[in-house]
Amino acid sequence: MKKIIKKYLILPGYTLFRKLPLNNDLIIFESNMGRNYSGNPKHIYEEMVKQGLDKKLKCIWILEDTNTKIPGNTLKVKRSRIKYYYYMARAKIWVFDTRDPPHIQKREQCYYIQTWHGTPLKKLGLDMDNVFMAGKEDIETYKRNIYQDSRKWDFLLSQNEFSTEIFKSAFAFSKELAPNKEIWTYGYPRNDILVNNNTKKHINKLKDDLSIPKNKKVLLYAPTWRDNEFHRRSIYKFATAMDFDLLKEKLSSDYIIIVKYHYLVMEDIDWSNYKDFVYTFGADQDIADLYLVSDMLITDYSSVMFDYSILNRPMFFFMYDLESYRDELRGFYSNVVEEIPGPISKTTEELITDIKGYDPGLYNDKYNAFRHKYNRKDNGKASKRVIDRVLELKNTDKLAAQKRLAEELKIK
Structure with missing residues (x-):
């Protein structure tokens, strides 16, 4: 009809x-x-x-x-x-x-x-x-x-x-x-807010609006979607090898984690076992606000890295399927392993170690080069x-x- x-x-x-x-x-x-x-x-x-x-x-x-x-x-x-x-x-x-x-x-x-x-x-x-x-x-x-x-x-x-x-x-x-x-x-217009509103007052207001606690560090997990992991046309699965049980066990005393789905991802996941540790947001939440309230970013091959770097905050790259994604699924425009300004991990255990032992001095030169290449126009x-x-x-x-x-x- x-x-x-x-x-x-x-x-x-x-x-x-x-x-x-x-x-x-x-x-x-x-x-x-x-x-x-x-x-x-x-x-x-x-x-x-x-x-x-x-x-x-x-x-x-x-x-x-x-x-x-x-x-x-x-x-x-x-x-x-x-x-x-x-x-x-x-x-x-x-x-x-x-x-x-x-x-x-x-x-x-x-x-x-x-x-x-x-x-x-x-x-x-x-x-x-x-x-x-x-x-x-x-x-x-x-x-x-x-x-x-x-x-x-x-x-x-x-x-x-x-x-x-x-x-x-x-x-x-x-x-x-x-x-x-x-x-x-x-x-990008969507990044103007990262330059103009990156203030403690604005960030605290956002945390209040989003019900994000202020007594712990905030990790933002924002992975991309996988072309071959789908339910139907334009509806994709939340594909990840992340062990959230292990993250909760090792990090929940000092951190909370925000999970931001890609707008093409639609999943009905039961997060009830991660109350007060995992906070989820779907397509209706503007990710720019989540950038501002977070202290660190965890991503993979998503373009969020090119926006988040404006804030000059730590970034971690959970690339559990690096070889298959790069060589079989999509392919990259640049040598991501050489260029990204943060540690790459392939297991949740490695990621936790990277987060706990993060030394910004190890990535200063890479971070400066990354921002010079990708963020000069974001003023x-x-x-x-x-x-x-x-x-x-x-x-x-x-x-x-x-x-x-x-x-x-x-x-x-």
Whole structure:
């Protein structure tokens, strides 16, 4: 029935809506395919609220749960409903951090700002050699879908020069392949808070809001997802070799641990045996707040390392499946073993030893080099830079601007 409604009612309606004039003051935001309110789109929007722009522009948030609390003056719209298609058809600017449905065609005068959601360590997009994700038939189909989706993007946000170079190949975004498109190497808006709000007062308030104790050190465990560990399409398992019983036995007197699921991971895990030691947060919790309240990070191949390093706090790398992940599942863009500024462990016992015996002096040089390479653009002003561009774009005649650019390229 849903397919019939979509084919004979919704999609024809979207085609009709596309004939209506664009609204230059209409901006649509979406994070993680509507699953939550977080990431770069959230922090761009909240800077707009600070500047009072939410009262001057019409801001739409696409969400699966329209009861989600969002500050400012915004309209919350459920994904894939009639209103969703209406506003998608009429908005001058889209601000998304993941891909949008393939049947949604962007209008020529609409600007699509793809903020993306992390500096890539593991290979992605057109650079991938294999695909193990749920629902993906083969690597050729996957790459074709990635390419077609990235043709909609007008601007792609990058955290650093390293990412910018990778995005050129992973999303065919080089000047040769995409002359009318642009990568904005501004740093990430979601990291502005790590620069601007890294204060004891703000951190204590966050701990109160999140019910995190203040009398123990806080470990944040934020692993990535495994492409081949899934329940169904876009729903992945919490795959880990971590021994939480051992962690509790050896660390609970001095530490608590926050477990942050990746937004693609959905598991109903019974944590009742770890009361007052393990605190879990799902996709609806903005991880930037968890960075701030934690004293140390435990991760693996996740891009969280490139954000957390802004805080210059200890990082531990629990890479129990390093060889298989690197050589069989995804592959890496850099030599992770040589570059990361913290100890690598393959067992929980090794991790505990690393945590208890951590000496920051052993990693100072690596940490400084890591931050210089990945965090130079994260200066607390990325959201403002994006908004400045948004205000320019909303009244820009896109086709005329592209024509001028083409003429400039011919002259060169």
